[in-house]
Amino acid sequence: MDSKKQVSRINRQTWHFAQDVRLQASAVAVGPKEGEGPLAALFDKIHDDMYAGQQTWEDAEKQLMEDAVTMVLQKAKITEKDVDVILAGDLLNQNITTNFTAEKLAIPLLGMYGACSTSMLTLSNAAALVNAGYASKAIAACSSHNATAERQYRYPTEYGGQKPPTAQWTVTGSGAGLVGIGGNGPRITYATLGKVIDMGIKDPFDMGSAMAPAAVSTLQTHFQDTGRSPQTYDLIVTGDLASVGYPIVKELMLKDGYNMEPVYNDCGLMVYSPDQDVFAGASGCASSAVVTYSYIMDQLQKGLLKKVLICATGALLSPVSYQQGHSIPCIAHAVALEGGI
Numbered sequence: 001m002d003s004k005k006q007v008s009r010i011n012r013q014t015w016h017f018a019q020d021v022r023l024q025a026s027a028v029a030v031g032p033k034e035g036e037g038p039l040a041a042l043f044d045k046i047h048d049d050m051y052a053g054q055q056t057w058e059d060a061e062k063q064l065m066e067d068a069v070t071m072v073l074q075k076a077k078i079t080e081k082d083v084d085v086i087l088a089g090d091l092l093n094q095n096i097t098t099n100f101t102a103e104k105l106a107i108p109l110l111g112m113y114g115a116c117s118t119s120m121l122t123l124s125n126a127a128a129l130v131n132a133g134y135a136s137k138a139i140a141a142c143s144s145h146n147a148t149a150e151r152q153y154r155y156p157t158e159y160g161g162q163k164p165p166t167a168q169w170t171v172t173g174s175g176a177g178l179v180g181i182g183g184n185g186p187r188i189t190y191a192t193l194g195k196v197i198d199m200g201i202k203d204p205f206d207m208g209s210a211m212a213p214a215a216v217s218t219l220q221t222h223f224q225d226t227g228r229s230p231q232t233y234d235l236i237v238t239g240d241l242a243s244v245g246y247p248i249v250k251e252l253m254l255k256d257g258y259n260m261e262p263v264y265n266d267c268g269l270m271v272y273s274p275d276q277d278v279f280a281g282a283s284g285c286a287s288s289a290v291v292t293y294s295y296i297m298d299q300l301q302k303g304l305l306k307k308v309l310i311c312a313t314g315a316l317l318s319p320v321s322y323q324q325g326h327s328i329p330c331i332a333h334a335v336a337l338e339g340g341i
Contacts, residue, residue: 013218014192014225015124017131023123023337024137024183026293027071029064031146031172034290037272042294043173044071050147050172058097061090061145061174064286065101068176068293069141076178083107083178084135087126089118090143091170091285092152097143107139115314116211116240117194118142119175119289120333124191126179127335136180143174144284153319154204166206166244169278171271175289177297186300186308190336192222196316198329204315204322207283208245208268211313214330215241216252218311222334223258230260234305235296239288239312239332242268242281267291288312300339308337 008016027044035046045067047053052060052067065088073079086105089112090097102109114121122140129135149170154161179188197214215238223229230236230253238249246266253260267288268281292310299305311334322328 011225013221014190015128016190017127017188019131020182021127021131021188022180022183022185023188023297024178024180024185025072025076026175026177026297027068027075028175028290028294029067029071029173030290033276034171034173034271037276039271039291039295042298043290057145057147057151058092061097061143061148062100064145064172064174065097065141065143066104068174069101069105069139072139072176072178078137080105080107083137083139085110085129086139086141087112087122088141089113089122089285091115091149114331114333115316116283116285116287117312117314117331117333118285119239119292120310120312120335123177123179123188123335124193124333127188127191130179130181138179139176140179141174141176142285142289144170144172144286146170146172149284163279164205165279166208167279168207168240168242168268168281168283169272170284171282171286171290173286173290175286175293177293186297186337186339188335189338190222190226192218192225192334194218194332196329196331198327200327202322202325202327204317204328206244207315208241208243208280209248210315210328211330211332212241212245212248212252214332215249215311215313218332218334219253220256220258222309230258230263233263233307233309236260236264236309237288237291237311238266239314240268240283241266241313242283244280270295296337300337303339306339310335310337
């Protein structure tokens with residue numbers, strides 16, 4: 001392979017993909033609450049109950065990921081045998097959703113965990129593998145489910161515990177994208193990997209405040225490494241900071257000379273309508289995934305957006321760590337998509 005076509009490592013954290021790496025197809029499957037939100041018309045499949053036709057919530061989440069991956073294959077008119085690897089992750093212990101889904105699909109698996117940043121963690125690494133020639137086609141996928149996440153991280157839904165206004169609503173859904181060389185989809189041009197940032201926040205019901213500094217770190221690194229600015233992009237989204245973390249990012253970025261106001265939004269504010277009872281907004285792996293693989297993909301393909309930067313955010317806590325009194329470390333990974341090229 002021509003060395004000029006290899007991935008360019010701009011700095012420790014930022015990659016530039018020199019080949020024509022593209023997001024060739026994408027698909028989204030969601031639950032009923034998401035199907036009542038403003039993006040419903042762009043979702044590929046909406047289940048009318050939280051069980052998605054299964055016996056347990058955990059099996060329902062597996063069904064959501066299987067739906068998303070299967071629909072990507074159908075859209076691209078390929079089969080599982082045409083895909084060299086799936087890079088996927090979820091929020092459940094030991095990535096069980098990912099493992100069980102990959103077993104049924106019989107696609108070689110790279111399981112990845114970045115909490116709610118997993119959407120861009122998987123997409124950036126899928127792009128790197130394709131760009132370097134280790135995979136011809138790769139699928140990036142992730143999922144979350146409101147009831148499975150609540151049962152693992154906080155209190156089971158049946159418990160009915162009260163939550164503060166800073167709490168968020170974990171998205172029930174899955175998003176998947178097919179990465180390959182060429183085609184009509186948007187180009188994947190840059191990926192900026194985040195560093196783990198811990199600001200000492202211990203409240204598992206205040207993820208927005210905990211994750212905002214990690215998003216700021218990754219965004220600033222992306223701009224510094226690429227020579228770009230917020231105004232380079234038609235849209236910049238963070239993953240799931242919602243109404244708490246969103247203004248923090250704007251304030252911290254402006255303090256350092258980056259005016260995000262004209263182009264900045266947060267996926268946690270885009271999944272649900274203001275009248276839906278979701279506290280501060282959406283969260284979960286699927287928050288950034290369902291927005292990226294539906295709305296953003298649609299806007300890029302139609303030419304309504306030319307350049308988009310998705311900075312998925314994740315809180316790297318576990319039930320063990322926060323019950324032992326540890327603070328919550330966070331991370332954010334960013335990917336740049338460019339259409340009309």
